[in-house]
Amino acid sequence: MSDSRVSSVIQEWASAYPSQAHSLNAVTSSQAGSTGQLTQMDMIPYSQSQGMMRGGADDRVAEQMMGLSYLPYSTSCVGNTSNAGSTNHHQSHGSTQQDFSPFLLPSMRGPVPKRSISKDSAEYRQRRERNNIAVRKSRDKARRRILLTQQRAVQLQDENQKLQMRIGQLTQELDTLKHILSQRHLQGAESGAVGESSI
Template identity: 65%
Template sequence: MSDSRVSSVIQEWGSSYPGQAHGQVLGSSNQAAPAAPMSPLDMMSYSPCQDRQQMMGLPYLSYTTSCLSNTSSSGGQNHHQTTSQQDFSPFLLPSLRAPVAKRTISKDSAEYRLRRERNNIAVRKSRDKARRRVLLTQQRALQLQEENQKLQVKVGQLSQELDTLRHILSQRHLPGSDEPGL
């Protein structure tokens, strides 16, 4: 990296991107978003947010959804999907009813596939972004570490130089202290 003296770190944080040649070489309907440069603000505003409900592949409340004509589709993993059961959601307060029972969408519908494909693209994009973010953080840490070592060396040099000058001055003060200037 280019470092003129002892203070050129944190560059390329929100401007340049080193690798950018990430995976994304798949063969399955890969639209491959052009890997947008990702705004610098996005870089810092990243907090995992671990206080999520976290109930994915489990029933949890019998979740009424009357839509499972899973024919010839890929049929993801072992996710829920119960059948025939009244939906009282509209009559309950939002804070009390089950997850709302979304709009029924059969898994073999064109819309379903369209949504899935779009989400897959979004997921790839998001993960690519995350990967780049991690790489940048790693590089930033390395740069800062180098920078730090240089700065510490410099501090050591300056301190020693100061000690030398102080010693010289003290010597000169001993015999004839004629100058009033400090």
């Protein structure tokens, strides 16, 4: 019933972005409620600060925000680190990817066996499992964050509407008073203009 619930989403949202010491001053204000600071932030989730991705094929990401990212890989993915995909995983990727190793400088050679990670090793499986858990956790977090942002947007839109309404009321009330004052002015035949200048 009260309005202490208006900015609940914004509260949650704030807790979803622990980094960068929020201002978030005077959230949950009066009436239409909440007007945290926010500034930039909120843009961090995707390709935040560091330029350059890792995988070769990810150059496409650089030109994101445009609708030309999909499209069958341009057949020039030479410098791809470890061929990114999986399909077979185990090894022997099988096809569609030629072997340019003999033409690469030794310093840029392919995926260095790095101490023979040896698949199906106990340690390997353990690492994979931990990563899988981390991935699930991370994605859950991302989903929640997105959801919160959406809800926040909806709420803000709602508040906006209320505020606009309030402005309309105030404006009308102001006009009424001004009219009354002008009437009194004519009636009383006195001086002293209505303070239009101050605001």
